[in-house]
Amino acid sequence: MAYQVLARKWRPQNFHTMVGQEHVLRALVHALDEQRLHHAYLFAGTRGVGKTTIARILARCLNCEEGVSSNPCGVCSSCVEITEGRFVDLIEVDAASRTKVEDTRELLDNVQYAPTRGRFKVYLIDEVHMLSTSSFNALLKTLEEPPPHVKFLLATTDPQKLPITVLSRCLQFNLKNMPAEQVAGHLRNVLTSEAIPFAEASLWQLGRAAKGSMRDALSLTDQAIAFCGGDLTESSVNQMLGSIDQGKVVAIVSQLQQGNASELLKLIAELSEQGQDFTVALEDLLSLLHQVAICQVLPDAPVSVQFDKSKVLDLAQNISPADVQLFYQMGIMARKDLEAAPDLQAGFEMALLRMLAFRPQQHAGQINTMVAQSKPHGLESPVVMQPEPALAPESDA
Template sequence: MSEHYEVLARKYRPHNFNELVGQSHTIRTLVNALDNNHLHHGFLFTGTRGVGKTTIARIFAKSVNCETGVSSNPCGKCETCLEIDLGQSVDLIELDAASHTGVDNMREILENAQYTPTKNLYKIYLIDEVHMLSKSSFNALLKTLEEPPKHIKFLLATTDPKKLPITILSRCLQFNLNKLTHNEILEHLKFIMNSEKLEFEDKALSKIADFGNGSMRDALSLLDQSISYGNGSVKDKDITEMLGLVNHSDIAKLALLVIEKKAKEALLLIRDLAHRGENLSTTLKDLTSLFHKISTAQMIVDEKQISPEIIDLANKISAQDLQLFYQIAINGQKDMQHSPSEQTGLEMTILRMIAFHPDQENTEKKNLKPSHSDKTALKKNKDNSINSDYLDKTNNKDVELDVIKAPDIKSQDDWEKVIVELGFEGAAKMLVKNTLFNSLVDSTLKLTLNNEFMNLLTKNTKNSIEKTLRSFYSDLTLFIESGETNGSTLSQKESTKLETERKITEEQFLGDDGLKELEETFNTKVDTKSIKSLKETKNV
C-alpha cells in the first residue's frame, strides 16, 4: 500500500473510451462522431450516479482538444490531455450546478463564452447535475445554446432529465447511460484487485458488485472500505461482517422452514437472528433473492450452473408456491418500515407465507365421512343452493357425499358463496377471491381474473381449483380469462369494507376534542397511518 493512498475510483478512472466499462451504445456514437469530425455543440448525458457521465464528458474533452488532433483516441500524454486528467485545463470549465444555481453565476460564466479558448481548439463547458439550475439560469443557458460560438461545446450531465426544460433537451444530443450489470462491475473489481496484487475471494467481490446496484463508483467506494477492513484482502467472511449480512446458511434454513410449513422453528430462527444483532430487513431481501434463484433453477435445464443447495430447494417447492412466496416477500419489504419493529415485520411476513401455503391433503380428499359438525355444514351448503345429497347407508353408520351435478351458479353472489363454502386454500384461495363470475353453461364455469393476479394463474393453481370444485361437483370444467374486475370481486369488496371501517375509525379518532387540544398544545399532528381500531390491534 502506498504512503499517499489514492482512492480506487480516482486511480482507475478511465482515460480513454477503450478503458470504459459498459455503455457501448454511447461510446459507439461518440467514437464515430469524433473520428468523422461531425460534432454537435451540445451533449446531454443522463443516468444514475456512478455510471460514467462525467468520465465520458472528460474523455470527450480530451478527444476534441488533444494536441495530436480531433479523434476518438486522445494520446493521453500531451500537455492538454494531462491538464484535463488533473483538472487543471483552463479551457475545460467544470460547473457543479447544485452549488451554482443562481442566474448571476450562470451569466458570469456564459459571458466569457464569446471569447476564444486560451490555448485549445474548443472551450468546453461541463455542467454536472444540470437539472439543479434555476429557471432564470436555464433561460441564460438557453440563449447561448441557441446560437453558440463555433469554439464552444456544452457537455451537460444529470441524474434527473425529467426536470430539464424541453427547450434545453431539444437542443442537445441525448445519451442515456444504463446501470452497469453485475458481471461488468465484478470483472472490473477483479481487474483492480489483480492490478493491486491484493488477495480476494470471488464470492466477496460478487457481494460488493451486488451492493453497487449498477454504480461503479459505489462499488469502488465499497471496495476501498473492504480492503481497509480486511487489512489488504477482501474475504467473504469480512464482507458479511462489514455489511451486516446474514449468513447464507441461515437464509437457506429459513427458506426450508417456510417450504415445510414449520412456523414455530421459523420464528425461533428469526428471534435468534435478532438476538445476534443481524439486520432483519437485509434478511428479508436475501430471502427474496433466494426465491428468485430457486425459481430460475426450476426453469434452467443445465444443472451445472446451479448449486446443489438451490437444486434441492427447487425440488421441494412448486412453481406456484414459489411465486406466491416471492410476492409476499416483496410486499413484506414495503411493509417493513411501517412495522413496530424489524423483527415483527419479518415474523409477520414469514407467517403470511406459511398461512397461504396450499395444503394439498385437504384438496385431494374425494370420499368424505363427515362428523356430526360436518353434516351440519353440508346441510348449510345445501340450503345455500349448492346441490349435494347424502346417501345414508348401513343404518346411518357410514355416510358418503354423493355428487349429483354441477352447482347452479347464476350470479357473482352465488359464486362468492361457493368460494366461502368450499374453503379454497393458498394460492388457489387468493386467485378465486379475485375472480368474477361470467357464466356456467354445460358444466363449463367461466371466470374473469383481475389482471393484477395473472401471475398466480399457473397450471398447478388451476388444477388445484378444479380439484376442489370437483370434490363436490363432478364433470365441472373451469375456464379463466384476464380482465378488469372494477372492484367487484370478493377480495376487492373485502378491501373496500376494511378501508371504509378504517376511515370511520380515523374520523372518529381525529374528531376527538381531547386529541385536538393535544395537537394544539404540542403544535403537532397525529400520524394517521398509526391509527388502528381495537379489532386491528387484536389481530396484530
C-alpha cells in the same frame, strides 16, 4: 506515495478502457473518429454511472495535441492537464452551486473568446437541471449558435427538469445503471491488479450494494479493504455491509420446502446472533424466491449474482411453483407487518411459521412426485381446453 482512493486511481482515461455504457461510448467513438462533432452533448443518468467521467474523456479527445480522435495520447500537456483538472480551456461548472442568471451570464461572456491553449473551449456543466429559468434562457442563445471553438457537455441526474428548448439543442445520451455482474467483474480486475486477495462472493455483495454506481462500488471496496485488513472475505464484507450470508437465505428456503420448523428457528437464531437485520433477511428471501420462480419457467435464465446458480436450480426443482408463490406472497405481506411486530426477529419468525402453516397439507415428497408426473403425462395426452358450452336458453315451448 500517498494512498489514492480506488475511484480516482481507476478512473478510466479513455473510452476504450471504460467499463459499461457501451451504447454511449460506441456512438462517441464513431463521432470522434469520423469528425462528426456536435456542439452540445447531454449525459443523463443516476449518480456514479460515469457522466462526468465520459465528459472529461471527451474533453481530452477534443483537445489532445495529437489531434481529435477517440484515442487521446494521454501524455501531451493538454491530456495531462485535463486529467489533473487544471486545463484552462475545460471550464467545469457545478450548476447546483451556481444557479443564478448572473453566474450563467458571467460564464457565457467568455464564450466568444478563442481558447487559450486547446483546440476547443469545453464547458462541462454538471447537474445542469439545477439552473434557474432565466439561466436557461441565457444559455439557450449560446446553445443555439455557439462559436465553432466551443463545445458544451451537460450532465444531469434529472433530464425531465430541463426545458425542451435546451433538450432539442443537445445530443442526448442516457447512461444506464451498471448491472451488479459488470461491477463485480470490474472489481475483480481492480483487486487483482492491486494484489488484494478477495472471495468471489464478496465481489457480488459489493456489486449489489453499489446499486448500479461504479463510483460507489469502488468507494465501498476501499472501505472493505480497510475494514477487512486487506483480505476481502465473504463474512467480513457481509459484516461491513450489514448484508446476509446468502447460504443462510438458501438454507431458509430449503427448510421451508422441507417443512422443518425447528431448523428454521435455529437458522433465525443464528442470524440473530450475528446481529443481522431481519428486514434485509426478508428482502433477500424474497429475491431468492423470485429467482426460483424464474428458474422454474426458464431454467436457463441468468440467476441474480447474489445466489449460487446450482442452489437456485436445486430449489426450483424441489419446491412446487404454487409453494414458491405462496411463500413470496406471504413474505411481501410480512414486510408490512414487520414494523408492527414486537421486534423484527419475532416478526420474521412469525412470517416463516405462517408460510408453513398455510402451506397445503402435502409432504414435500408428494409434491415432487406430482410435479414430476404431471409433465410427461401432460405431454403424452395434452388436455385440450374446451370452452364451456353455453347454457341452452330455457325454451318456453
